[in-house]
Ligand SMILES: [Ca+2]
């Protein structure tokens with residue numbers, strides 16, 4: 001556990017906050033209203049409303065800090081996330097992460113569901129996390145399970161290797177017949193992997209020779225197929241300034257004879273909605289326009305869409321594209337059925353020409369999964385996971401997990417955090433010496 005003491009406080013947008021001394025267990029109940037200038041001066045502080053903080057140091061010495069809260073609609077919302085790499089470099093990664101809609105479209109054209117803005121993932125639709133739900137973990141607020149999970153090799157090269165691990169946060173919600181397990185996995189490599197597990201009961205069962213599903217018992221019951229369109233809102237705020245980030249699109253473009261493939265980088269300077277393109281290996285990254293690593297490269301987080309075999313394009317609107325980049329606006333919470341006054345109805349309306357160059361950028365991403373029931377679903381749908389991963393790109397000039405003690409590479413690597421951290425060089429648990 002951490003022994004670091006946070007005494008400085010920070011907040012944006014003047015929210016009311018409570019300062020907490022982490023590790024000493026001392027709660028300083030000081031409600032303070034602070035402005036953004038204070039945030040810049042005390043960027044090392046993590047201060048959580050209601051003191052709902054998460055602070056986990058993994059075996060590699062990598063550390064994730066963030067706040068969590070619950071809302072009736074989104075369920076668990078994570079905020080103010082900081083990643084400290086295995087060699088001690090610490091930066092802010094995100095302002096807010098949430099599930100921004102779950103849209104269920106049935107194959108028999110019965111009324112679709114919007115579960116986040118409809119029944120909601122939170123409040124009474126949370127399922128209590130029991131000790132059995134959260135083996136070897138820590139239960140937070142009765143609804144969130146915090147665990148450390150092994151993720152296998154962090155790297156392997158000849159005889160050298162390191163095993164990685166992740167902080168995994170899970171909650172379970174039942175906004176209808178289906179149970180959804182909302183999972184956020186934060187790796188010791190800085191990766192962020194959101195996922196949603198579908199389980200519970202089938203949401204729609206018909207009878208007779210329906211072509212829209214699959215027989216789920218011997219008495220003519222047919223589980224109707226459906227598509228879950230999962231939407232996430234990811235407000236990355238990289239580094240010390242939330243208003244100086246930008247978006248770049250990456251493509252790998254084949255030559256006419258397809259013998260060469262050229263990398264192209266395109267700055268997306270205004271709000272935009274984009275679709276994946278498997279042939280061009282299209283992907284996107286959020287970068288900081290000011291902070292670079294020791295090699296002079298912009299630090300960034302990179303979305304690599306690898307899960308697009310299922311899709312629901314026919315409905316148009318928010319389903320016509322896969323990812324959207326917008327300039328931050330507080331009322332833009334839900335990818336669809338966004339009902340806040342003076343705000344767009346869905347993320348396609350949030351995309352209205354504002355600048356995303358050196359701005360507070362928000363990334364919206366969706367993944368679709370079509371569930372064709374099977375008879376095993378009839379007494380409890382086996383969990384089906386869908387999600388994606390966002391990884392650091394040039395966040396550091398070397399791989400911190402592969403820095404061996406005493407390596408001359410370490411002094412080069414540590415230059416990029418000069419003035420940000422000055423702790424003694426640490427030994428890695430599990431390293432060959
Ligand atoms: Ca920034």
Ligand SMILES: [Ca+2]
Nearest residue numbers: 350351352354
């Ligand atoms: Ca906008």
Ligand SMILES: [Ca+2]
Nearest residue numbers: 235236360361
């Ligand atoms: Ca942002």
